[in-house]
Amino acid sequence: MELSRKNLGIAASLTLEIDAKAKRMKSQGMDIIGFGAGEPDFATPSYIIEAAKEALDKGYTRYTPSSGIIELRQSICHKLLRDNKVSYEPNEILVSNGAKHSLYNIFQAILNPGDEVIIPLPYWVSYPEMVKMADGIPVFVDTLEEENFGMNLDNLKEAITSRTKAIIINSPNNPSGCVYSREQLEGIAQLALEHNFFIVSDEIYEELLYEGAQHLSVASLDPQVRDITLLVNGMSKAYAMTGWRIGYTAGNSKIIDVMANIQSHATSNPNSIAQYASLAALNGPKDIIKDMVSQFDSRRRFMVDRINSIDGISCTTPQGAFYVMMNINDILNRMHNGRVLGGSLDFADALLESKNVAVVPGIAFGADGYVRLSYATSKENIEEGLNRIESFVKELI
Numbered sequence: 414m415e416l417s418r419k420n421l422g423i424a425a426s427l428t429l430e431i432d433a434k435a436k437r438m439k440s441q442g443m444d445i446i447g448f449g450a451g452e453p454d455f456a457t458p459s460y461i462i463e464a465a466k467e468a469l470d471k472g473y474t475r476y477t478p479s480s481g482i483i484e485l486r487q488s489i490c491h492k493l494l495r496d497n498k499v500s501y502e503p504n505e506i507l508v509s510n511g512a513k514h515s516l517y518n519i520f521q522a523i524l525n526p527g528d529e530v531i532i533p534l535p536y537w538v539s540y541p542e543m544v545k546m547a548d549g550i551p552v553f554v555d556t557l558e559e560e561n562f563g564m565n566l567d568n569l570k571e572a573i574t575s576r577t578k579a580i581i582i583n584s585p586n587n588p589s590g591c592v593y594s595r596e597q598l599e600g601i602a603q604l605a606l607e608h609n610f611f612i613v614s615d616e617i618y619e620e621l622l623y624e625g626a627q628h629l630s631v632a633s634l635d636p637q638v639r640d641i642t643l644l645v646n647g648m649s650k651a652y653a654m655t656g657w658r659i660g661y662t663a664g665n666s667k668i669i670d671v672m673a674n675i676q677s678h679a680t681s682n683p684n685s686i687a688q689y690a691s692l693a694a695l696n697g698p699k700d701i702i703k704d705m706v707s708q709f710d711s712r713r714r715f716m717v718d719r720i721n722s723i724d725g726i727s728c729t730t731p732q733g734a735f736y737v738m739m740n741i742n743d744i745l746n747r748m749h750n751g752r753v754l755g756g757s758l759d760f761a762d763a764l765l766e767s768k769n770v771a772v773v774p775g776i777a778f779g780a781d782g783y784v785r786l787s788y789a790t791s792k793e794n795i796e797e798g799l800n801r802i803e804s805f806v807k808e809l810i
């Protein structure tokens with residue numbers, strides 16, 4: 414029998430696939446260095462785990478309101494006002510099963526067939542597929558490594574058409590680590606207001622900033638911008654809570670209501686225990702995040718310096734998140750063990766097979782001249798992995 418034509422065209426998540434492959438090889442006893450991780454390598458802080466245990470003991474094991482418990486939605490409002498300087502009411506918040514689910518709900522709620530969504534390159538792997546799942550059309554906008562992959566407003570203007578329904582901005586960015594400046598955000602917001610499209614602002618890496626980089630929520634620019642913005646955030650990256658699956662959207666209540674209706678039929682409430690744990694996380698101490706950021710920072714600097722010390726590959730210095738985009742353009746089309754490295758997939762495959770090092774091919778992010786390395790792994794692993802990458806590059810002919 415024929416399956417859904419629309420969904421047969423949806424690609425698997427390459428990043429999750431590569432991470433799974435590396436984990437599988439490791440479990441078979443192979444000495445794998447994994448640079449594929451999309452999650453902090455730290456444990457969830459103990460005060461959050463305690464809150465989850467307490468929720469279990471108190472019997473918070475039943476359905477909650479589909480949009481999330483009111484206490485959590487209130488705490489999210491409090492956090493958004495405190496950290497992001499934007500004011501929301503609890504009926505403007507929807508708690509979902511991870512920020513990924515929040516984004517999925519958004520595109521289901523705002524898109525009609527043929528609507529275009531602008532996605533800057535390089536992009537997080539799931540954006541184009543989510544847009545397609547909602548019958549939308551992804552439209553890509555180029556950015557330049559020389560401009561730290563920041564938004565180029567001229568390129569953005571060229572991409573806008575009468576069918577533009579939204580733009581996705583992701584700052585700090587996965588995979589480039591770019592953090593948008595106030596000027597860039599103001600430029601995007603002005604174009605969105607002029608041309609009447611939504612801003613989907615994925616702020617999941619907001620806490621992971623280096624060298625004084627500042628995170629600015631585009632919704633905080635002014636009330637009109639707030640009204641066309643859907644702000645997405647979650648617990649995964651800031652609190653090392655990837656497995657707990659809690660994310661949220663803040664936005665105009667008319668859109669939130671549509672998203673809440675979709676969610677109420679698709680999944681009902683996010684896990685009740687994880688919601689109580691998230692409540693504790695948002696109201697708890699922030700020094701744990703600071704410790705994590707300082708470790709990421711030292712690994713980041715080490716990784717950047719080491720990559721730039723290897724002939725043939727290079728990278729710019731990311732300002733946020735925990736990834737480095739390693740430029741492999743100069744070594745593409747060279748040979749390793751008789752195999753031509755025609756693109757980032759060949760590079761990643763040959764590296765994994767010959768040196769047991771897992772990286773994510775840039776093609777997953779629409780940037781085939783790059784591979785992404787995550788520094789959410791120990792310094793020892795980074796050192797050993799980059800030694801192996803150096804020896805791989807030296808073997809190229």
Ligand SMILES: Cc1ncc(COP(=O)(O)O)c(C=O)c1O
Pocket residue numbers: 451510511512513514537583586587615617647648649655659660
């Ligand atoms: C840019 C970006 N947005 C959203 C997510 C989803 O996060 P989660 O669903 O774990 O909250 C991720 C996870 O890797 C991400 O990198």
